[in-house]
Amino acid sequence: DVKVTQSSRYLVKRTGEKVFLECVQDMDHENMFWYRQDPGLGLRLIYFSYDVKMKEKGDIPEGYSVSREKKERFSLILESASTNQTSMYLCASSKRTGRAEAFFGQGTRLTVV
Amino acid sequence: GDSVTQMEGPVTLSEEAFLTINCTYTATGYPSLFWYVQYPGEGLQLLLKATKADDKGSNKGFEATYRKETTSFHLEKGSVQVSDSAVYFCALGSGNTPLVFGKGTRLSVIA
Numbered sequence: 001d002v003k004v005t006q007s008s009r010y011l012v013k014r015t016g017e018k019v020f021l022e023c024v025q026d027m028d029h030e031n032m033f034w035y036r037q038d039p040g041l042g043l044r045l046i047y048f049s050y051d052v053k054m055k056e057k058g059d060i061p062e063g064y065s066v067s068r069e070k071k072e073r074f075s076l077i078l079e080s081a082s083t084n085q086t087s088m089y090l091c092a093s094s095k096r097t098g099r100a101e102a103f104f105g106q107g108t109r110l111t112v113v
Numbered sequence: 114g115d116s117v118t119q120m121e122g123p124v125t126l127s128e129e130a131f132l133t134i135n136c137t138y139t140a141t142g143y144p145s146l147f148w149y150v151q152y153p154g155e156g157l158q159l160l161l162k163a164t165k166a167d168d169k170g171s172n173k174g175f176e177a178t179y180r181k182e183t184t185s186f187h188l189e190k191g192s193v194q195v196s197d198s199a200v201y202f203c204a205l206g207s208g209n210t211p212l213v214f215g216k217g218t219r220l221s222v223i224a
Contacts, residue, residue: 042216090156099145099206104156
């Protein structure tokens, strides 16, 4: 069974903290993605990566960075967490072949206080 | 650029009612089309997909047909259950670029 695993289901962090959200996939997929999901706004793409050590900005990269040192792992970093980054964060992966479906992790609900 | 438009929710239905959630798309290429479902507190799960015109994707009683002439991929189910209560997302994939999602439609089914 294919799997995308996010390291935490729920996180509570303080304003100004550096926060790491980890995502691991076991499908040997080239592509990995980070989204955030907020009520009324749908899914918004933060960053994505087509290969190890590569990254591309999505629609809302401000305040975030990413790291992809290994093919199976894609980390989202909040350099200095703020209350407006309280959200549901979703990681996904897909094959490089065109038009392929994405597989999602279970999500991390982050609260910044 | 590519885009997906799906009907606004929320949609509230009685158990055993017929469900339709409309989805239309705009794409410069020849996309694949998907429906995802998200249960409360969970990530998105692929519900069904279609990769070419007139393909019908189906799963768990849900169906959607890829209509190139009307650029649509409407989701249907003949008889919904309380357990179908969730948020449904229509999406398209074109080239090796991130999927483009609709804003989601919340479905509530009442007994």
